Amino acid sequence: xxxxxxxxxxxxxxxxxxxxxxxxxxxxxxxxxxxxxxxxxxxxxxxxxxxxxxxxxxxxxxxxxxxxxxxxxxxxxxxxxxxxxxxxxxxxxxxxxxxxxxxxxxxxxxxxxxxxxxxxxxxxxxxxxxxxxxxxxxxxxxxxxxxxxxxxxxxxxxxxxx
Amino acid sequence: xxxxxxxxxxxxxxxxxxxxxxxxxxxxxxxxxxxxxxxxxxxxxxxxxxxxxxxxxxxxxxxxxxxxxxxxxxxxxxxxxxxxxxxxxxxxxxxxxxxxxxxxxxxxxxxxxxxxxxxxxxxxxxxxxxxxxxxxxxxxxxxxxxxxxxxxxxxxxxxxxxxxxxxxxxxxxxxxxxxxxxxxxxxxxxxxx
Numbered sequence: 001x002x003x004x005x006x007x008x009x010x011x012x013x014x015x016x017x018x019x020x021x022x023x024x025x026x027x028x029x030x031x032x033x034x035x036x037x038x039x040x041x042x043x044x045x046x047x048x049x050x051x052x053x054x055x056x057x058x059x060x061x062x063x064x065x066x067x068x069x070x071x072x073x074x075x076x077x078x079x080x081x082x083x084x085x086x087x088x089x090x091x092x093x094x095x096x097x098x099x100x101x102x103x104x105x106x107x108x109x110x111x112x113x114x115x116x117x118x119x120x121x122x123x124x125x126x127x128x129x130x131x132x133x134x135x136x137x138x139x140x141x142x143x144x145x146x147x148x149x150x151x152x153x154x155x156x157x158x159x160x161x162x
Numbered sequence: 163x164x165x166x167x168x169x170x171x172x173x174x175x176x177x178x179x180x181x182x183x184x185x186x187x188x189x190x191x192x193x194x195x196x197x198x199x200x201x202x203x204x205x206x207x208x209x210x211x212x213x214x215x216x217x218x219x220x221x222x223x224x225x226x227x228x229x230x231x232x233x234x235x236x237x238x239x240x241x242x243x244x245x246x247x248x249x250x251x252x253x254x255x256x257x258x259x260x261x262x263x264x265x266x267x268x269x270x271x272x273x274x275x276x277x278x279x280x281x282x283x284x285x286x287x288x289x290x291x292x293x294x295x296x297x298x299x300x301x302x303x304x305x306x307x308x309x310x311x312x313x314x315x316x317x318x319x320x321x322x323x324x325x326x327x328x329x330x331x332x333x334x335x336x337x338x339x340x341x342x343x344x345x346x347x348x349x350x351x352x353x354x355x
Contacts, residue, residue, distance in 0.1 A: 042269035046258035090192050094256060119192050122252070122259050123270050123325040142269060148326060 037072040037137070037160035044140030047094035048130060052084045057114035058101040059091040065127060066112040067155040069105045071136075077109025078159065084130040085113055088121030094128065120148050129155045137162050166223035173216070176340055177209040180333035187328035200251025201328050207244035208322055211315050211341045213237050215348040218311075235290075242287050245280050272324035279317030286310035308349055315345040 069081045084102040092099040103113040118125050125145040132138045136159035143155045184205045190198050216222050217234040225233065253260040262268040263277050286307050289296075293303035319338040322329065 042267060043259065043262055044269075046262070047256060088192070093194065093197075119189060120326045121193075122256060123272055123327055125326065 035070065035072055035075040035158055038139055038141070038156065038158045040138070040140045041142040044128060044142040045130070046128065046142075047086065048084075048128070048140065049086070049095075049097065049100050050132065052086070052100040052102045054082065054103060055101040055113075058085070059089070059098060059116045061114035061116065062151065063089070063115050063117045064112055064152045065115055065129070065155070066152060067110070067129070067157065069109045069111065069131070069157045069159060072158050072160045075158070077105075077107075078136075079105055079107045079109060081105045081109070081111075081131065081136075081157075081159075082133050083111050083113075083157070084132065085115065085127065087115070087118045087127040089116035089118050091116040094121070117151065118145060118153065125150075127153050127155070129157075131157050131159060135162060136160055169223050173213070173222070176337060177212065180329060180337045181205050181209065183330035183333045184328040187330075189328050194255065196251050197255040198328075200248050200255060203244045203247035203251060204322075205329060207241055207248060208318060208337060208341065210237050210241045210244065211318055212337065212344055214241065214311070215315075215344040219344075219348045219351070238287055238290065241283060245283055249280065270324075272321050275317045275324070276321035279314050279321055282310045282313035282317060286314060312345060312349055315341050 065085050065087075067083070069078045069083065070076060071078055082102050082104055084100065086094055086100040088094050089099060101113060101115065103111050105111045118127055125148040127143055127145075129141040129143070130139070139157055139159065141155045141157070143153055145153055181202070184202060193201075214234060214237055217225075217230050217237060220227050220230045222230065249260060249264075259268070263270075263273040266274060266277065268274065289298070289303055289307045289310065293300075296303075298306070319342055322334060322338055
């Protein structure tokens with residue numbers, strides 16, 4: 001049937017054109033210009049305590065929470081951004097005040113805060129992070145460790161100006 | 163007589179060992195008593211899910227059918243109690259996490275299965291308690307009860323297996339497999355007429 005073959009050719013041609021556009025690299029520079037903001041994760045804000053103090057480290061340390069903070073759109077690293085961190089660790093439950101602390105990003109928009117070892121709680125070994133300083137839209141993250149034996153956990157923020 | 167003793171000993175063993183492993187988990191040293199109790203209530207509840215189909219099938223030696231039926235009721239009540247203690251203890255430990263689970267918006271997939279199994283268990287208990295008041299015929303309510311019980315067993319096993327917690331991986335897997343086997347054997351084998 002000529003009509004059927006025509007429509008199939010049309011589908012193949014337009015599909016091929018789409019693939020070629022995607023593969024040609026058009027999307028790569030476009031993506032760099034429009035870095036999407038990090039959405040808040042489900043459950044990220046659980047047991048959040050506003051106003052956790054900036055600390056050298058949380059408790060006795062031994063575990064590192066690391067990450068980056070960048071601006072949505074152009075991806076520029078954001079220095080001096082306050083990131084709040086809490087988790088169920090060897091030294092306390094998520095709700096306990098001593099399980100909470102905050103740190104600032106350095107000139108490269110990177111942060112690292114030493115804290116007690118995160119242990120599995122509520123079924124998963126996970127941490128909580130918050131950006132809530134107001135210059136950008138608030139974001140709560142809840143990254144899960146690949147293994148309970150890990151001694152680091154990374155979480156990256158891409159923030160949308162408020 | 164010896165066969166009966168062996169059956170009861172085997173049942174006691176497959177229930178006690180996972181509980182003992184969970185009760186001595188290193189994770190417990192970093193948990194409050196309420197959190198520990200909530201977790202162990204869940205382990206006990208999982209164990210009761212193995213006892214229930216064996217009682218319903220009248221396959222445990224030394225029990226008359228009437229005793230088995232009575233025990234099935236008592237264990238069912240105990241199961242509902244362990245579920246309530248499990249959820250209440252977790253709620254006290256971390257209220258927002260439990261609220262997320264009950265509203266089906268939790269980030270953890272296993273919790274959805276736990277919540278579904280909980281509601282199925284409550285419904286199975288309600289059907290058994292109120293079938294006369296609901297004027298459900300014996301065929302209808304038994305089939306309904308069995309279907310809900312299958313949901314409880316399946317949902318609980320997925321819930322338990324996906325959790326990284328105090329239970330030991332191997333003893334948990336064995337207990338879960340036995341729960342599925344006993345439940346499946348009862349439902350398929352008896353083919354509720």
